[in-house]
Amino acid sequence: MDPLLINTGPIQNIPDDNSPEVKAVWLALENVKDPEIPVLNVIDMGIIYNVEINPAEGNASTCTVTMTPTFVGCPAIDMMKKSVEEEVMKLGFSSVEVKVDFENTWTSDRMSEDAKIKLEKFGLAPPVVIEGELTEAQLNNVRCPHCHSTDTTLRSAFGSTLCRAIRFCFACQQGFEQFKPV
Numbered sequence: 001m002d003p004l005l006i007n008t009g010p011i012q013n014i015p016d017d018n019s020p021e022v023k024a025v026w027l028a029l030e031n032v033k034d035p036e037i038p039v040l041n042v043i044d045m046g047i048i049y050n051v052e053i054n055p056a057e058g059n060a061s062t063c064t065v066t067m068t069p070t071f072v073g074c075p076a077i078d079m080m081k082k083s084v085e086e087e088v089m090k091l092g093f094s095s096v097e098v099k100v101d102f103e104n105t106w107t108s109d110r111m112s113e114d115a116k117i118k119l120e121k122f123g124l125a126p127p128v129v130i131e132g133e134l135t136e137a138q139l140n141n142v143r144c145p146h147c148h149s150t151d152t153t154l155r156s157a158f159g160s161t162l163c164r165a166i167r168f169c170f171a172c173q174q175g176f177e178q179f180k181p182v
């Protein structure tokens with residue numbers, strides 16, 4: 001199967017009519033991991049919004065990648081931006097521009113299903129899918145990544161990073177971190 005199709009969620013903003021050059025950029029971006037969650041890459045996270053290739057002088061071309069931070073002020077964004085630039089430069093563009101779009105809002109729904117499975121295996125509860133308005137019940141329906149019980153409670157709104165919360169599981173009596181839904 002096309003790896004692009006495995007790693008992208010249904011609402012991932014990848015146009016179907018990708019040229020081979022644009023597709024190569026998307027595939028290269030799979031090598032850029034989230035420094036805070038090394039099992040996920042930026043495609044899994046759904047933070048890449050657009051890839052554009054434009055002709056430059058001679059036979060050269062330039063590439064512009066637009067990404068959005070998962071959380072405003074997320075310290076990982078600068079590292080990811082640099083890694084995106086490095087990965088795309090390897091493809092031989094004359095220049096690469098990485099735009100960080102703070103206007104577009106990332107929501108945890110952009111994370112692919114595949115990414116949520118990887119996240120749980122990593123020991124981090126995936127963000128809950130929010131349907132309609134965010135309710136207390138939805139926020140608390142968090143499955144423990146160790147034993148899969150949903151008998152869990154919030155212990156701290158802030159975990160080891162800004163985007164994580166700390167929860168406790170009554171079933172297996174273990175604490176775990178959750179990727180907060182936004």
Ligand SMILES: [Zn+2]
Nearest residue numbers: 144147169172
């Ligand atoms: Zn548990």
